Amino acid sequence: MEHLPQRLLEGYSAFMRGRYAAERDRYRELAREGQTPETMVIACCDSRAAPETIFDTGPGELFVVRNVANLVPPYAPDGKHHSTSAALEFAVQSLKVKHIVVLGHGRCGGIQAALSPTAEPLSPGDFIGKWMNLVAPAAETVAGNAMMTASERQTALERISIRYSIANLRTFPCVSILERKERLSLHGAWFDISTGELWTMNPESGDFQRPEVD
Amino acid sequence: MEHLPQRLLEGYSAFMRGRYAAERDRYRELAREGQTPETMVIACCDSRAAPETIFDTGPGELFVVRNVANLVPPYAPDGKHHSTSAALEFAVQSLKVKHIVVLGHGRCGGIQAALSPTAEPLSPGDFIGKWMNLVAPAAETVAGNAMMTASERQTALERISIRYSIANLRTFPCVSILERKERLSLHGAWFDISTGELWTMNPESGDFQRPEVD
Amino acid sequence: MEHLPQRLLEGYSAFMRGRYAAERDRYRELAREGQTPETMVIACCDSRAAPETIFDTGPGELFVVRNVANLVPPYAPDGKHHSTSAALEFAVQSLKVKHIVVLGHGRCGGIQAALSPTAEPLSPGDFIGKWMNLVAPAAETVAGNAMMTASERQTALERISIRYSIANLRTFPCVSILERKERLSLHGAWFDISTGELWTMNPESGDFQRPEVD
Amino acid sequence: MEHLPQRLLEGYSAFMRGRYAAERDRYRELAREGQTPETMVIACCDSRAAPETIFDTGPGELFVVRNVANLVPPYAPDGKHHSTSAALEFAVQSLKVKHIVVLGHGRCGGIQAALSPTAEPLSPGDFIGKWMNLVAPAAETVAGNAMMTASERQTALERISIRYSIANLRTFPCVSILERKERLSLHGAWFDISTGELWTMNPESGDFQRPEVD
Incomplete structure (x- = not known):
């Protein structure tokens, strides 16, 4: 008996025959020289929205944090364990993305969970509830708009929370300093699972628009 | 002017002409019916180790958390924001992986950072230092072993920390209960960037072995 | 000197040489037999959103009301002059659309005016202000959401007001009775001037989606 | 299943392939810069008399109100909802047509309805009856003229009501002031559906004449 789900073993086998075989030199070089990704992506855990798939990227291109709802907490140097802040520090200070x-x-x-705050917690620890508290003020405002449909409220909060994460990125001194020096730039994007459309955030207005691609 | 790095726009365009065009029906169904991944992966942010690439998986297959060094903190229902615990709760309780x-x-x-604790912090917040404190006891022991080479110490701690994350997973009541009922199983794996080899953890012994694949 | 703007005279001349010449028989028949449009459109006065252009329709196809923001007031049989209600009554009862x-x-x-209620009235009569009062409750709710961008608030209210107009259509007994008998159906659509996209309203959820067209 | 009548979806598809494809830049500019139409048209809802068709105009050219019988009510700043007055205020004060x-x-x-006042109302609300009351005195006089044929009475009232609407436009202070300053001019026109002839109103005499066009 193997120690991984059969589907993953088969997938791994396909990877070795396919992508690894084709990019063996690239993998060796990446191992020898270390990674030098130009881009960090903060994405959601959702199984339908892997950044490597959406951006069709290969090994070494994207340094990726994935948490529920692609949130960035505000800067808080309090000595606690901060998963996303640690990844951010590593990407910016060490990898110099x-x-x-x-x-x-x-x-x-x-x-969706943030828009249903009165729903029962998923477990006694209520970790999703606590985590989504990061966008609680926006969620309350949006949830209270009974004239928008559930789907419209959902899209609105998804986009607000991207802007919120970008605003929080700027609370990290290393990010704001490098951005001011034009050595780091921040971007927002929103992926529509159904249509495959990617909407990118206009950095001035915060609006999401479809880019011109072929 | 577009609002994403040019490389990502080109990659997105390739995705739309390629994978999305080929799997349009799958994406539509995933949007309509929601995601039902069977597997959650806790992986590292490293740009060379995307689980969707290594396991050659398509949309909807893997629910993925990525943080630095693929760590799972122990269960701590303290009302704080816990990124990884929130994703775990969502995967287990809501998606029922x-x-x-x-x-x-x-x-x-x-x-590597955990094995060099006297190095200067990457930033005043020292978020990587605090985050890697999660494996500090193991890191100290391994770092103190002068008879292993630097590379052996690194591999040793990489594997220890996988076992440590799996042990921490079992501190979550929902995980341990479902594992006892055989409705959830826990796995460890380690990927060699250079050779492309995947080593899977023997659940009894904790050893890492190469699986038999074609 | 002619009594119409030169541009309109030239356009009329083009119409006579073009569309009228091509559809002379159709115009004669429409004059002789009367109009029998199957569809009534309630559209905005905006010069960029003429329904005959967007739907590429010919003479006799669309019975069209146009007022600012394509609003339908609720049923109010109070003896006053009601422009939109009169057109609705004529379309439904006489033309049987x-x-x-x-x-x-x-x-x-x-x-936009409805979202800026504190702006100075355009004239002492404040006709736009009074007219847009029809959607004042929704406008207040949307305007108060400071976390959405101005453009997002605008789109949200545009779509809310379409749903509101459809709800008001159903306050007219002749509309609700015929709809129940499945002899009349109500539709919502939203046109994006920039991209030319048409989004149609899902009658169950109220959501706006892009239809599948060639 | 789509949410618009099939005919409109097909027409929209033709628009996208035709006019929109040809005028994409114009639409983008109109979206970006806003509309600046030089002309407001007050037209009838009739499916055979769309002003964009008769004047062969493109996007951005005509700001269009359409109500039954192209009527303008007299100035009445009474705080009620006035559809046509609101559009007029917007066109004159904001767009500066x-x-x-x-x-x-x-x-x-x-x-025709105004000339048959004893006919049964189309619905208990009698919205058409109330709306056409705006031209009731003229309608009574014309209807009482037994020496004109029915068709002559109809044409007579159609033209009287155009003059009446123009007179009412001048009851709006913003219109009469701008007309006096020669920054706004008022025009009347009458379209013969059968022959396609356009008759324009002589502003001095009020007579309708055929303009000289190629």
Whole structure:
């Protein structure tokens, strides 16, 4: 008996025959020289929104944090364990990435949970509830708009939370300093699972628009 | 001017012409019916170790948390924001995944940092230092072993920390209960960036072995 | 000197040489037999959103009301002059249309005015202010959401007001009775001036989606 | 299943392939810069008399109100909802149009209703009856003229009501002031559905004449 789900073993076998075989030199070089990704992506855990798939990227291209609803907490140097802040520090200070992309997506389960605050917690620890508290003020405002449909409220909060994460990125001194020096740029994007559309955030207005691609 | 790095726009365009075009029906169904991944993967942010690439999986298959060094903190229902615990709760309680895989890899920058505790922090907040404190006792022991080479110490701690994350998974009541009922199984795996080899953890002994694949 | 703007005279001349010449028989028949449009459209006065253009329709196809922001007031048989209600009554009772489409659009000046209620009235009569009072409760709710961008608030209210107009259509007994008998159906649509996209309203959820067209 | 009548979806598809494809830049500019139409048209809802068709105009050219029988009520700053007055205020004060055209047409159903005041109301609300009351004095006089044929009475009232609408436009202070300053001019026109002839109103005499066009 093998120690991984059969599906993953088969997938791994396909990887070795396919991508690894084709990019063996690239993998060797990446092992020898270390990674030098230009872009950090903060994405959601959702199984339908993997950044490597959406951006069709290969090994070494994207340094990726994934948490529920692609949130960035505000800067808090309090000595606690901060998963996302640690990854951010590593990407910016050690890898010296040039771009950070916050990638949200439609039909996000975390955002949905934030819009239903009175629902029962998923477990006594209520970790999702606590985590989504990061966007609680926006969630309350949006949830209270009974004239928008459930789907419209969901999309609205998904986009607000991308802007919120970008604002929080700027609370980290290393991010704001490098951005001011134009050595780091911040981006927002939102992926529509159904249509495959990618909407990118206009950095001035915060609006999401579809880029011109072929 | 577009609002994403040019490389990502080109990659997105390739995705739309390629994978999305080929799997449009799958994406539509995933949007309509929601995601039902069977597997959660806890992986590292490293740009060389994306689980969707290593396991050659398509949309909807893997629910993925990525943090530095693929760590799971122990259960701590203290009302704070816990990124990884929130994702775990969501995967287990809401998505009802059947498998959780902790996927480590070689040449991990976070593990390397943990083995050099006297190095200067990357920033005043020292978020990586605080985050890697999660494996500090193991790191101290391994770092103190002068008879292993630097590379052996690194691999040793990478594997220890996978076992440590799996042990921490079992501190979550929902995980241990479902594992006892055989409705959830926990797995460890370690990916060698250079050779592409995947080593899977023997659940009884904790040893890492190469699986038999074609 | 002619008594119409030169541009309109030239356009009329082009119409006579073009469309009228091509459809002379159709015009004669429409004059002789009377109009029998199957569809009534309630559209905005905006110069960028003419329904005959967007739907590429010819003479006799669409019975069209156009007012600022494509609003339908609620049923009010009070003996006053009601422009939109009169057109509705004529379309439903006399022409027996089978469809009513409320057609909104992006960047609507009326909706923009409704979202800036503290702006100075355009004239002492404040006719736009009074007219847009029809959607005042929704406008207040949307305007108060400071976490959405101005453009997002605008689109939200444009879509809310389409749903509101459709709800008001159902306050007319003749509409609700015929709809129940399945002899009349109500539709919502929203046109994006910039991209040319048409989004149609899902009658169950009220959500706006892009239809599948070639 | 789509949410619009099939005919409109097909027409929209033709628009996208045709006019939109050809005028994409114009639409983008109109979205970005806003509309700046020089002319407001007050036209009838009749499906055979769309002003964009008769004047062969493109996007951004005509700001269009359409109500039954192209009527303008007199100035009444009474705090009620006034559809046509609101559109007029917006066109004159905000868009600063240079021309207002009242466009009537032959075989107008509203005018016909006004000439048959003893006919049964179309619905208990009698919205058409109330709306056409705006031209009741003229309608009574014309209806009482037994020496004109029915068709002559109809054309007579169609033209009287165009002059009446133009007179009412001048009851709005903003219109009369701007007309006096020669920054706004008012026009009347009447369209013959059968022959396609356009008759324009001589502003001095009020007579309708055929303009000289190629």
